[in-house]
Every structure is written in structure tokens, then in C-alpha cells.
Amino acid sequence: MNIKATKTVLPAVAMTAVSMVLTLAVVMMWLGTAMPWLVALVVGLGIDGGWLATLAYERRLAAQGDHSNTVTGVGWAFGLVATGVLIAHALTAEANTGAWLAVAWLPVAAKALWMVHGLWERTALTPTALGSIRGIQQEARDEAAVARARLRSEAATEETRLTAVTQAGARVARVQAKTAQTLSEAWSTLEAARKGEGTGSALTSVTAPVTPGVTPRWELPVWGPAEPVTALSLEAAAPGLTDEALDVLVDQIRHSETPALSYREMATRFRAAGHAASEVRLRSAWKRMVA
Known part of the structure; x- marks a missing residue:
């Protein structure tokens, strides 16, 4: 016992x-x-x-x-x-x-x-069984402690990340606000100068000795939306070619050397010669001549 x-x-x-x-x-x-x-x-x-x-x-x-x-x-x-x-x-x-x-x-x-x-x-x-139970309980306590430490570490990391993101966002907002204030002050200065009563006469008096007999018109830039200008296409700027003339030019350039030039070489020489045609029309003429 x-x-x-x-x-x-x-x-x-x-x-x-x-x-x-x-x-x-x-x-x-x-x-x-x-x-x-x-x-x-x-x-x-x-x-x-x-x-x-x-x-x-x-x-x-x-x-x-x-x-x-x-x-x-x-x-x-x-x-x-x-x-x-x-x-x-x-x-x-x-x-x-x-x-x-x-x-x-x-x-x-x-x-x-x-x-x-x-x-x-x-x-x-038995003492063996009691030892096993104590070992299992200790292992469970260890795992629980590790899990708690991992959760605390992840929470601290997430808190640090959120703090950094918040601070960066605050800095960006401050920079944007400062930039907007600077632009607003610049616009106010430009607007005051443009609408000023003595602005035109003052600028004219300065430029009169340089450009005698000329009365310049002073207009400061207006800050507002700009309308994009549609660029002219190459074919609109240069005289257009008919399909027949285009086919003749393509065939001549292609057979200017032996063996016949490839499409890339032909297109390069075509544009270097000052001719204008869209890529679609040029490739269609190439296909017609090759066929």
C-alpha cells in the first residue's frame, strides 16, 4: 500500500x-x-x-x-x-x-x-499514468501559451502595419492639402494680376521701348479645362494614293532588288521615299501583288 x-x-x-x-x-x-x-x-x-x-x-x-x-x-x-x-x-x-x-x-x-x-x-x-496525464496537460498548456504568443505577435504586427498605413495616408493627405493650397494661392495671384486695372498699362510701359509702335495684348493664362486637339493623320497631311498607284509602288519597291524584298524592308523603303499609306492599305497592296 x-x-x-x-x-x-x-x-x-x-x-x-x-x-x-x-x-x-x-x-x-x-x-x-x-x-x-x-x-x-x-x-x-x-x-x-x-x-x-x-x-x-x-x-x-x-x-x-x-x-x-x-x-x-x-x-x-x-x-x-x-x-x-x-x-x-x-x-x-x-x-x-x-x-x-x-x-x-x-x-x-x-x-x-x-x-x-x-x-x-x-x-x-498508477504513477506512470499520472505522469502521462501531467505530460499531456503540460503539453496542452505549452501549446496554448504558444498560440497566445502567436496571436499577440500577429496582432502587434497588424497594429504596426495599420499605424504605418494610417500615418502614410495622413502624410499624403497633408501633402495634397498643402499642394492644393499652393495652387489655390497661385491661381488667386494670377487671377488678381489678370483682372488688375494697371496690369496691362504697366506691362506695356515696360515693353514699349523694346517694341516701338506695337501695342501688345497681355493675357495671362486661364486655369481651366483644356480641349484636346485632334492630330492630323499622315494620309490627311499628305496627298492620298489610289489602290492602283499604291499597288504599282509596292511592286516596284519589292522588285527593286533580287531576290525580292520582304514586306518589312519594302514598307521601310516605302515610307523613307516620302509616300504615305496606312498599314492596312499597305499590307493589302502587298498581299495583292504577292498573290
Whole structure:
């Protein structure tokens, strides 16, 4: 029996011994006046012996991993009988009734302690199993701690990233606001200069010695939307070629050397000669001449 088992079995043994002694003593005092003391001793020993025998048999079954409700019931019956004897003696005693009633519960308490010890034995684990359980619990605690640390680290990283993004956005907004303010001030200055009453005369007086006899018209630029100018195509700028003339030119340039030029070389020489034609028309003429 290991040390932990003694924590539950020693109180049960001690209380059982005290209960048996009290039961025997009470039987001797209570029945000794009504019958010979030898008979009273046999009665007391019978109660204690029956209780002890059923307890021993119950402990043997528990050691084998077995259990018997009948044996357990008989053991409780002997415990109740001993308790009943103590209570009856306390109630019929002329003195110290309260003191005897105070110890009348000891047999039932001893039986309950044996039941607690049996429950401990049925649920007790070996040191190996306990070590495995402690290892599993420690591993679970370690994993939980690592998971918490990882989550805190990720949260701190995300917070740092959001802070950096927010600060960068704030800097961009400040730069944009400052730029807009600068442009607004420049526009206000230009607008004030353009609408000023003495702006034209002042500029004319400055340029009059340089351009005598010429009255310039001073107009400052206006800040506003601009309309895009459509660029002239090459064919609109240069005279157009008919399909027949284009075919003749393509054929002449193609056969200007032997072997005949490729399309890329022909197109390069065609445009270098100053001719104008769209890529679609030029390639169509090439296909017609090759065919």
C-alpha cells in the first residue's frame, strides 16, 4: 500500500477500532446488569466480529476487483446495529446521555470511511499514468501559451502595419492639402494680376521701348479645362494614293532588288521615299501583288 492510500485507510481503521471498542464496552455495561458478563461479552464480540468479518470479506473482493451488494448490505447492517446499541444505551443511561449520543455515530462514520477508501481505490491511477496525464496537460498548456504568443505577435504586427498605413495616408493627405493650397494661392495671384486695372498699362510701359509702335495684348493664362486637339493623320497631311498607284509602288519597291524584298524592308523603303499609306492599305497592296 503506497503512502497516498494510507491517507484514506488509516482514518477508517482508527474509527473502526474505536467503534468496536465502544460497542463492546456499551454492551458490557448495558447488558452486564441483566445477564452474566460472559454472555454480554459474547454478544459484544459477536457484533464486532460480524462487522469485522464482513469488512474483511468486502476488502478481499475489492482487492480482486469485484464487488458484492449482499456483503456490503450485511456490513452496513452490523454498523447500524452497533449504532443502535450505542443510541439505546445513551437514551437509557441515567447520566451523560449527551456524551453517549455524541459518539453513537462512530460505527456509521467508520463504514462511510471504508466506502470512501474503496472509491479511492477504484479511481486511483498508477504513477506512470499520472505522469502521462501531467505530460499531456503540460503539453496542452505549452501549446496554448504558444498560440497566445502567436496571436499577440500577429496582432502587434497588424497594429504596426495599420499605424504605418494610417500615418502614410495622413502624410499624403497633408501633402495634397498643402499642394492644393499652393495652387489655390497661385491661381488667386494670377487671377488678381489678370483682372488688375494697371496690369496691362504697366506691362506695356515696360515693353514699349523694346517694341516701338506695337501695342501688345497681355493675357495671362486661364486655369481651366483644356480641349484636346485632334492630330492630323499622315494620309490627311499628305496627298492620298489610289489602290492602283499604291499597288504599282509596292511592286516596284519589292522588285527593286533580287531576290525580292520582304514586306518589312519594302514598307521601310516605302515610307523613307516620302509616300504615305496606312498599314492596312499597305499590307493589302502587298498581299495583292504577292498573290
